[in-house]
Amino acid sequence: MRETRQPLYQGHDVSVSDAVLVAGATRGDRDALAALYERHASAVYTLALRLLGNPSDAEDVLQDVFLGLTHALDRYSEQGAFAAWLLRITARSALARARNRRPDESLRADHPQRPSDHGTRMDIDAALAVLPNTLRTPFVLRAVEGFSHDEIAALLDISPANAMQRYSRACKQLRSLLDRV
C-alpha cells in the first residue's frame, strides 16, 4: 500500500514565513509553491479579477503568475514584502493582458451592474464594474490594494500627477454612482 505523502508546508501555517516558502519555491520545491499558492492565490485572483473584470482572464493571470513564479523569484530580493512584490507582478500581468485584449471585450458584459442587496461593499463592487478601465485601475490599485501614486504611475506608464488625477476622477464617478444606487 502506497503511503500518502504529507506536504512539507501548509499555507495556513503562519509559523513558516514567506521567506522560507520563497526559498523553497526558488529551489523548485512544489510543496513550497503550493503553500505560497494557498496563502496568496486569493489576493492574486481578486486583484486580477478587479483589474480585468473577467473571471476567465483572472484565472489565466493567476495561472501565469504561479507558473512563472519559480523563475521570477530569481529576481526577487528580500527588500520588500513578498505579498506586495507578488501583487505588483500580478498587476503588471493583468494590465499587459488588458492591453492585449480586444477592445470589444468590455467589462460590463461579464459584470453587469448588480442591485445593491448586500450593503455598501456590494455597491462598490457593482460601481467599480461600471467604471471605465482608465479610472478603475488607479482606484483599485490605490484604494483597494494600497499602491502609491508613483507605483501606479509606473505600472500604467503615466505621470504621478496623471495617476492622482485619474484616481480623483474615479472617486468622483464612484461617489455619484453610489449616491445613485
Place this chain on the structure above:
Amino acid sequence: MRSFLHPTWATHVAYADRGATRAASRTYAEHLMACTDCRATHAALKAMLSSASALPLTAPPPTAWSTITARLDAGDRVLLPASHLPRTRPIPTARVAAFVAAAAAIVIALSWPSTRTIYAARSELRVTPRPGSRMVDLRYANPMLCSGCSTLVVRARWRGADDERSSDEMPVVSAGTLHRDGDALVGSIRLPDDALVGFVSLESPDAGWTDNNDGRAWTVETADAGIRSLAVRRAIIRDLSDRDWEGALKLNRALAAAFPDSVTAWTDLVDRERRLSHDTASMARDRATLNRLDALSRGRMDSTGETAARMFRLAWSVLDATITRDTTALPQPMRYWLGEMHRSRMTSPLAMHVRLLVELQAMYDRPHDALTRLEQRWHEDSSEYLLVSEGIRTARRGNDTLAAARWWRRLSQLRPSAARPVATQLSQLAPSRTEGIALLRRFIADSGAADNWRALGVSHEEFRHEQRDRVARANMALSSALFANGDSVGGERALASAAAASWNTAALQTLSARLLARGDTLRALQSLAILSADPSRTPAFMDTVRLKTKRTYSDAAVTRWRDSGTVLLRAHLLGQLQPVTLVGPLTTLRTENGADVAMAARKDPVLISFWSAGCAPSLEELPDLANALPSVTSRGLSVVVVSRAKRGATGPKETLPFVVDADGTLHRAVKQWMTPERFLVMPGASHRVWRVALPVAELPLLAAAIQAGLVSSAVMP
C-alpha cells in the same frame, strides 16, 4: 483659518487619501469645521474609501491549482514581467542647463534691490465690464514698470463651473493685448462663456516682467449672454496665510491674547511662530507661551466648537473696532476689507457695521447671531432703512420667520407707503399669517374709499388703473394666504375678486386650477372660457380644457361654457366703457403726413388717444401703446394719437398716427380734459363715442372683442 472658497474635489480626495501636505490639511480641516456641505462630502468620501479598502477577497476556482500543476508537469513556462519600477529616465543635458539657469536667475533676483513694495503700491488695474456682453475693458497703470512699454500681453487662467482644477492647474492663455494710451495702457479682453473664476496677469512683450494683479481672483456672474457682475478681489483669508506671514502672526497673537483659554489659539500661535522663524530658541524664550499651552492642553476642550466660537468672537471684536475708525491695530486682511468698504462709499459707521455684519454672517454662516446684532443696532437707531433691509434678508437666510415678520413690521413703520407689500409678506409667513390676512383685507376695503388721487398728482384714470392693479395683487396675496390657512372658499373668492378687479389672467388660471382640483369642473371651465373668449385664444382653449380635465366634452358643452365665458368677458369690457355725449362735431383732422382723417366718414372703429407732451403718465405709456399698436390695428381697430402740440422730440414715434388738434375742436367735442385718456369712436349713422377705462395692455382684447362682434354699438351702454 477657514477659507472663503470650498476645496476642490481633488483636495477632498487628497485629504481623505492622506496625501495632502500639512499646511493644506490644516486649511482643509479648518474649512471643514465651518462648512456643513464639505463635512458631508468628506465623510462620504472617507466612508467610500474605507469600504473599498475592506473589500473581501474572492477565492480562485478550485481547479486552478490542479491546472497549474498539470501545466508545470507538462513543462509549461511563463515569463513574468519585471516587478520593479522602471528606472528613472536620464535627465537631459538641456534640462540640467535650464535648471542651472533658473537657479542662477533666482539668486540674481534675490540679491537685486527689490522694487516690489513700490511696484505693488503704484500698480493699478481698472476693470470695467461692458454691459450686455462678455467684454471687459482694462486700464493698467504702473509707472515703475511699464513706463517704457507700448504694449502688454494679458494672460489669463479661467475655470468653469464644473471644472475642479486648482488655480495652478488651469492653463494660461493669452487673453488680449493692452496698448499705450497716455500714462496708462488700455485694451479689452473677452471672458470665456463658461468662465466662473479666473486670474489675470500682465506681461511685457519680451516676458521680462509680469504683474499678477496681486493674485486677485476674478469672480464672474453671468446673465444671459453678458456679465451680470464681476468681482475682482483677493481671497483675504487665503491671502493671509499664503502671503502676509507677518499679518498672520499678528492675527495669531491677537487671538491668543483675546482668548487666553483657547488651546487652539495658543497652538496656532506656536505653530505659526515655528513656521515663520524656524527658530526654536525664540520659542524657548517665550516660556510663558509654552507654559500656557501646556496648562491648557491638560484640560482639553472641544476644538471644533471652540474654534468656531473663537473665530466668531474675533470677527465681532474687529467689527466693534471699526466704530472707532482706528484700524491700525487690525490685521492686514481686515484693513483691506475696510478699505474696500470705504471705496464703495459705505463710510457711515452704521452702514459699515451693517455691511460687515452681513459679510461676517455670510462668512461664518451664523445668521442668528447676526440678527441679534442687528436687533442691538436697531435699538440704537430705529430710523435706518439699511438695518431693516438687511434684517429681512438675514432672517430669510436663517429661515427665521418670527424675525422676518418683526423686520417687515418695522419696514411698515418706516415706510407707510409699503403697506401692501408688507401685508403680503406677513401673510406668507406662518407666524404672522393671520395678521397679514387682516392687513390685506383692510387694504382692499380702504382702497375703494381712497380718493386722494389729486394729492398724488396723477390723473384719475391712472389712479384708477393703479388702484385696480393694487387691489388685484392684494387679492392674489390674500387668496394664497387663505389657501395656506385651509380656507378654500375664501381663497377662491379672493381669486375671483382679483380677476374682477383687473383683467388678471393669472388669477383666472389659478382659480380654474383650484376649481378643477376640487371637482367643480363647470365653474372651472367657465373661468377658462373667459380666458379663451378672445378669439385669438380659441385653439388654446380647447387644448387647455383637454389638458386640465383629462376628459373629452361634447362640442355643445364646450360651446356652452365658451358662451358663458363670453358673457363674462363682454360684461368686463362693457363695464370699462362709458358713453360720451358729443357737444360738437367730429371734424376732419389732418395728420402730420398731410393725410385727412375724416372722422365723420370713417367706417371702421377708431381709438383716439389724447396725449400731452407735458404729462408724465402720457410719456410713460407711449412705449406700451407703440408695442400694442400692431395687435390692435391688425384686428381692425385704428389708433390715432391726438395732441394740442406738435409731436416733438419726446412725442410718439413715427409709427403712431399723430394728429395735432391745435384749436382744441376735438378735445371740446368729447369733453376731454385730462391726459392720457382714450375714446372709442364706433362707425354708424351717427357717431357714438365711449370713454375707455381699460389699461393699454387690454386694448388688444377690446379690439378682438369688437372684431368678434362681442362688443358693438348695439350692446354697448
